[in-house]
Amino acid sequence: MSFLAFDLGGTKLASGIFSDQLDLIEKKTIPLEGLVGKGVGDLIAEQIDGMILSQTHAGFSVNAIGISIPGIYSKEKGTVWAPNIPGWEDFPLIDFLSKITRGIPVFIDNDRACYIRGESTIGKARDCNDAIFIAVGTGIGAGILANGNVLRGAHDIAGAIGWMALDRPFSEKYISSGCFESMCSGEGIVKVAEEKINADELYSGQLNKEGITTHDVFAAFEENDPVAGFIINQCIELWGMALANMISIFNPQMVIFGGGVFGPAAKFIPQIVSEAKKWAQPVSINQVEVVASALGQDAGLHGAACMAMKNLKNGNDL
Amino acid sequence: MSFLAFDLGGTKLASGIFSDQLDLIEKKTIPLEGLVGKGVGDLIAEQIDGMILSQTHAGFSVNAIGISIPGIYSKEKGTVWAPNIPGWEDFPLIDFLSKITRGIPVFIDNDRACYIRGESTIGKARDCNDAIFIAVGTGIGAGILANGNVLRGAHDIAGAIGWMALDRPFSEKYISSGCFESMCSGEGIVKVAEEKINADELYSGQLNKEGITTHDVFAAFEENDPVAGFIINQCIELWGMALANMISIFNPQMVIFGGGVFGPAAKFIPQIVSEAKKWAQPVSINQVEVVASALGQDAGLHGAACMAMKNLKNGNDL
Numbered sequence: 001m002s003f004l005a006f007d008l009g010g011t012k013l014a015s016g017i018f019s020d021q022l023d024l025i026e027k028k029t030i031p032l033e034g035l036v037g038k039g040v041g042d043l044i045a046e047q048i049d050g051m052i053l054s055q056t057h058a059g060f061s062v063n064a065i066g067i068s069i070p071g072i073y074s075k076e077k078g079t080v081w082a083p084n085i086p087g088w089e090d091f092p093l094i095d096f097l098s099k100i101t102r103g104i105p106v107f108i109d110n111d112r113a114c115y116i117r118g119e120s121t122i123g124k125a126r127d128c129n130d131a132i133f134i135a136v137g138t139g140i141g142a143g144i145l146a147n148g149n150v151l152r153g154a155h156d157i158a159g160a161i162g163w164m165a166l167d168r169p170f171s172e173k174y175i176s177s178g179c180f181e182s183m184c185s186g187e188g189i190v191k192v193a194e195e196k197i198n199a200d201e202l203y204s205g206q207l208n209k210e211g212i213t214t215h216d217v218f219a220a221f222e223e224n225d226p227v228a229g230f231i232i233n234q235c236i237e238l239w240g241m242a243l244a245n246m247i248s249i250f251n252p253q254m255v256i257f258g259g260g261v262f263g264p265a266a267k268f269i270p271q272i273v274s275e276a277k278k279w280a281q282p283v284s285i286n287q288v289e290v291v292a293s294a295l296g297q298d299a300g301l302h303g304a305a306c307m308a309m310k311n312l313k314n315g316n317d318l
Numbered sequence: 319m320s321f322l323a324f325d326l327g328g329t330k331l332a333s334g335i336f337s338d339q340l341d342l343i344e345k346k347t348i349p350l351e352g353l354v355g356k357g358v359g360d361l362i363a364e365q366i367d368g369m370i371l372s373q374t375h376a377g378f379s380v381n382a383i384g385i386s387i388p389g390i391y392s393k394e395k396g397t398v399w400a401p402n403i404p405g406w407e408d409f410p411l412i413d414f415l416s417k418i419t420r421g422i423p424v425f426i427d428n429d430r431a432c433y434i435r436g437e438s439t440i441g442k443a444r445d446c447n448d449a450i451f452i453a454v455g456t457g458i459g460a461g462i463l464a465n466g467n468v469l470r471g472a473h474d475i476a477g478a479i480g481w482m483a484l485d486r487p488f489s490e491k492y493i494s495s496g497c498f499e500s501m502c503s504g505e506g507i508v509k510v511a512e513e514k515i516n517a518d519e520l521y522s523g524q525l526n527k528e529g530i531t532t533h534d535v536f537a538a539f540e541e542n543d544p545v546a547g548f549i550i551n552q553c554i555e556l557w558g559m560a561l562a563n564m565i566s567i568f569n570p571q572m573v574i575f576g577g578g579v580f581g582p583a584a585k586f587i588p589q590i591v592s593e594a595k596k597w598a599q600p601v602s603i604n605q606v607e608v609v610a611s612a613l614g615q616d617a618g619l620h621g622a623a624c625m626a627m628k629n630l631k632n633g634n635d636l
Binding site for chain 1: 447448460462464465467469470471472473474475476477478479480481482483484485486487488492496497555556559560562563564566567568569570571596597598599601602605606
């Protein structure tokens with residue numbers, strides 16, 4: 001007995017084989033390398049096919065397949081909208097995979113839902129009914145567990161907290177990805193850094209180069225670089241405000257920061273909580289635990305496996 | 319067959335008799351006039367007692383009693399915390415009323431939960447599974463319906479959106495009631511007006527008097543008063559940002575503005591929506607309807623009746 005899990009990102013596909021106890025037994029990551037549309041579907045299908053064969057040869061049956069996708073899954077239509085994968089405006093993933101899955105149930109959900117499902121099943125929010133996963137990577141989004149259920153909204157796009165309004169007046173910079181995300185996501189951090197450096201002719205620090213990354217900014221912060229200092233402190237303030245808002249609105253037991261940026265930003269969680277304490281509903285902020293993800297880079301993979309197991313148990317249809 | 323409903327506020331108790339079809343048949347409002355602690359409990363008990371007797375004399379049975387309270391109800395303990403009623407830190411309302419309710423089930427819930435329950439049962443959000451009531455009165459709070467259930471949080475204080483962080487840097491003014499509420503509630507609007515007037519020695523407009531009210535500010539806005547203009551425009555911006563945040567986070571079908579301030583502010587809803595469109599997740603904002611409450615000042619009373627009927631139907635315990 002085993003579960004197959006996939007975490008599709010904008011640039012890579014991670015796949016894993018999990019035991020029926022949800023232990024990660026085998027893991028692989030394949031870059032998409034420019035694959036688009038049907039090509040990405042083919043890659044997932046090939047992987048599933050190979051993994052089912054290898055499991056069968058080893059004498060194991062596959063109970064279910066879980067797939068985490070970076071966008072919106074329409075359960076009704078069985079299709080996926082993934083803005084970072086060209087050709088996946090309405091990709092019929094369930095139909096596409098049906099030929100090679102040999103009747104094994106396939107469950108698909110968005111990455112944010114998988115993250116919080118993983119943390120509440122085998123991660124830090126175990127046994128929590130009300131918990132939030134704030135994912136800060138290239139973009140920002142939240143997986144929200146409210147009274148034991150993943151919050152979906154009327155059209156499955158709840159948790160779009162990258163669009164949180166935190167700093168008025170409105171700026172043109174917020175148009176493409178939202179106020180919070182434009183300043184505090186991985187991409188946002190790099191953009192703000194480039195702007196600051198371009199605007200400051202006297203700056204000659206270590207970020208004064210082409211193609212800086214989020215990691216460069218965190219590294220420069222450690223060296224007391226003034227631009228990095230400005231950006232990280234601004235992020236701590238805004239992460240704190242967003243955390244406060246989620247706590248005041250949801251009164252959760254736990255908030256988990258994860259995604260690529262937490263990572264290096266996990267060490268700032270005590271400062272982020274201090275900032276949040278200024279803003280949040282004072283009873284709620286004292287009832288919540290704020291932690292870094294236990295599942296790290298594998299959160300999507302673990303989450304997809306947990307999601308598949310849960311759906312299988314509940315007898316949910318596909 | 320009938321339902322008794324009560325809407326307890328910080329300064330008054332409204333009571334109503336509803337038909338089994340949830341039509342409001344009779345209504346009464348009694349000022350608390352300085353009553354505190356047990357005195358407020360006695361007032362509710364007297365009203366219930368008299369209403370049960372009158373219903374019995376008229377040949378009607380009372381199915382259930384619903385009570386909306388301005389605070390937090392602990393279902394576990396049957397007690398109420400209501401910060402605006404002295405002596406109600408942990409008031410045992412269920413026990414207190416048990417002697418006079420003659421076995422009729424009593425259901426208690428907080429006002430925000432009652433508002434959204436009322437709107438989703440007999441108001442504008444009928445048949446909505448995902449809807450939000452933003453109550454702007456003396457304070458600000460939200461009743462949130464997510465996938466058909468009222469959002470409660472881990473300790474029953476979800477929806478405390480008066481604490482929403484919208485305007486950095488943090489100011490001492492936000493400490494007592496939160497950033498959003500300190501600027502945009504009824505009390506906040508008056509405070510900001512007083513500050514502006516005190517800071518401007520040259521101001522000689524119609525708000526230059528003792529004891530101004532929220533209604534004075536709205537009236538002055540109609541007369542092009544500059545202080546009122548500043549305040550109402552600031553409110554429209556912040557109400558729009560808060561609306562945007564609720565839409566991005568919850569992806570609801572409908573958001574309803576209610577409470578005493580909406581009222582006069584209901585005419586600004588198109589401008590508030592325009593402001594929200596700048597900030598919100600662009601797909602979600604186009605999937606939502608934003609309206610003023612259909613139930614007006616009676617939202618709490620209607621909501622308490624709906625809540626009682628729903629709990630009775632579901633066989634919920636007390």
